[in-house]
Amino acid sequence: MREAFQGELARLGTALRDMALFAADAMRDATTALLTADLDLAQQVLGRDARLDVLRDESEEQAHTLLALQAPVAGDLRVVLAAVHCAEKLERMGDLAAHVAGTTRIAHPGRVVPAELEDSFVELGKITTGMADRVAEFITEPAEGVFPDLERTDESVDEVHARVLARITGPEWSHGAASASTLALVARFYERFGDQAVSVARRVEYAATGSLPRG
């Protein structure tokens, strides 16, 4: 029974890791599509998003079955509940990548990001997808120091996000209100993606250590 439980748990962990990698890929492609106004790639990201919903449902079902059949307690119960939370958050990360892709699609053939902000969005894309990749690794191999590390990385997302906001709300902004409001939303999608990555890591950390770190 115990061995079967551990096997099932490992399978759930693998499913969640795959979700994190999927979300990382989605945001990576969404960022490329955003910065190159690549409609095909944006459509691909949007088309793939339903897959993450399915993976979330499957993970939840697995967790449900584990709880029903094995009635885990203490640390094991904590891990299964953490998995349920993580699946939800990882699915949301996919939604946020899809929102970036959706913005690209609406603007096409126009470009969402003006030249002066390209570097910032390259950076947002790079840092946040790096976070999702890191979370993927952390899920199957929880190691000390990863969670605080991710929190620090998220601070740099917040910094770039704040810089973008300052730019689009500043006196020198020359691209108009429509562009500014679109960019405020897109920047927020990245910022939320980073938050969710931290929040997945927080649940993994809790499952591994038994104490829930506060953000």
Next chain:
Amino acid sequence: MREAFQGELARLGTALRDMALFAADAMRDATTALLTADLDLAQQVLGRDARLDVLRDESEEQAHTLLALQAPVAGDLRVVLAAVHCAEKLERMGDLAAHVAGTTRIAHPGRVVPAELEDSFVELGKITTGMADRVAEFITEPAEGVFPDLERTDESVDEVHARVLARITGPEWSHGAASASTLALVARFYERFGDQAVSVARRVEYAATGSLPRG
């Protein structure tokens, strides 16, 4: 055992209902603060938000204890897992109300919403807090027809949200890019609040009927 379980479950339901009412109040006050540039009220909303985090933690703990001590299966397990999801989403609704209040605080003594958009934000506030109140009732007394009703109400939130976005990105917008980007974000906070209310209701519906309605 069974009776004790039902009692604990009812207690959990009451806690979640209180969270929904708390979120409704937060959004109601945040909207008043937003539209009247009331700094005190905005601060109150921000100060109260931590309470919802505590309620979420307590609900989770209750659910955890129920799972560990009673090892529910089938419908009972479904209800406890739904409660865990709902607690997380209700807490998030509080965050979104706090974001509205935070925007008010930053703009003070200025006003975030120009006269021409006041009606739209009154409407957004009214519809979304109404949804949260409805969800509160639905949690303790799940009734047929409430979920699809909430979904329809959320469509009207999306309509007002789209109207606001069209206005701030339209050619007649005269309040500049900074105002537009702030309003795009605030409108999104309401839209997400409505989404989360639907998503709580979806979980409640699933717990009550055993089949998860798709949004």
